[in-house]
Amino acid sequence: MGIPERKEKQKLEVRKLILDASMKLFVEEGFANVTIRRIADLIEYSPTTVYLYFKDKDEIFSSLHDIGFTKMQEFNRTLASIHNPLLRLHKMGENYLQFGMENPEYYSLMFIQGEPMKKLSEPGCEWKPGDEAINRLRATITECIEKGYLASADPHLVSLSVWSFVHGLVALAIRQRMEKFIHEPEALLPTMKEALHWFMNNIDITEKRAIDHG
């Protein structure tokens, strides 16, 4: 029976149509302009049709949220090739900053947005890609500590700290809270990378680490 499969596929195709339209609106016109009716306009369906493929608006945003994580994962696929764990950690940070600045809407959905993303705070919420990212970070930091690049400390706590640092930079930047510090928009990312550089040099306990890897 190949017919139910084709129907399944078609269903997925319309789903994708909806997600693509949402994404487009989301990236080009911002969160507030992602509206069921505007999505429907874009895909040339009636507004209510959207509800045949998604339970509600929240489910659409959840899907975009997940897509964001896989985008970020792709962005990081070159990372495994860096053998020095401290350099790898640094590059992870730089990638994080860059991904955030290049995909502010996705970043918002993934790490900032609260109100309409109630699914996140549910207990059974696993979203593997995020877990994996956290695990990679912790593994790298554990390796840094073991090999004497970082001072002995709870890897858990250090992971949280490193993540908070880069998140703080991106979150302040894309929510326009840095304009007092950095006036020209094109100076944002470079300055953030400098801050990360400063951070890395401070937590690094190996002497004479003046190698400029950036």
Add this chain to the structure above:
Amino acid sequence: MGIPERKEKQKLEVRKLILDASMKLFVEEGFANVTIRRIADLIEYSPTTVYLYFKDKDEIFSSLHDIGFTKMQEFNRTLASIHNPLLRLHKMGENYLQFGMENPEYYSLMFIQGEPMKKLSEPGCEWKPGDEAINRLRATITECIEKGYLASADPHLVSLSVWSFVHGLVALAIRQRMEKFIHEPEALLPTMKEALHWFMNNIDITEKRAIDHG
């Protein structure tokens, strides 16, 4: 002519009434439930009356935003008495974390919320309290560097870094992105303070700084 003055005063009183109601809704029921009509209900006026005192909803949020900054300033009034600049910096950080965790709605408005706060991105936007906070941070850091507590570096960059670090912690915490790291809600703030402690110990360049000031 004392009459126009009294009328002015009354005008301000209704303004305050509106702000208080907004604040109440905002803190007790969250951003999404601050609605012109619910504000009007609380103060027992018609919805449209609100528009006689505020241009639009944005202007109400802007006012709450400003109030948030003065609240934070009050929260920090004991800070000047700490003479050691590094200890002062540490305490500034702890206060920041605590303020954010105790006033998540205000914190959102002040440092996270984007969409409905367009006033912020305007060019002429000064909002003195925020500027002053930044200046105090930079002054403290400059003092830390001058007195040899922190490695020589651009105070501007270090300020940005320190702020980003604590902001990252608070922003992740109040937007429920830390649940993977910290499972019990009551462990949140203590762990964040530990992270800050770790951070301070890493950027501090004075030897043997094992004094536990927290």
Add this chain to the structure above:
DNA sequence: TTTGGATTATTAACGTTGTTAAGTAAATTT
């Protein structure tokens, strides 16, 4: 090939929201 049940899509509507226009009641000035 036609009928009938399931699938897919639409129209109409409800209860919200922010906001504006028009109208009314009260206070102040002339």
Add this chain to the structure above:
DNA sequence: AAATTTACTTAACAACGTTAATAATCCAAA
């Protein structure tokens, strides 16, 4: 006391998320 300004309300508009009822389409069996 009449005219005018001020303070407020009622009614309404457009857009929102969402649901119920309805129409159109498709596929399998008679």
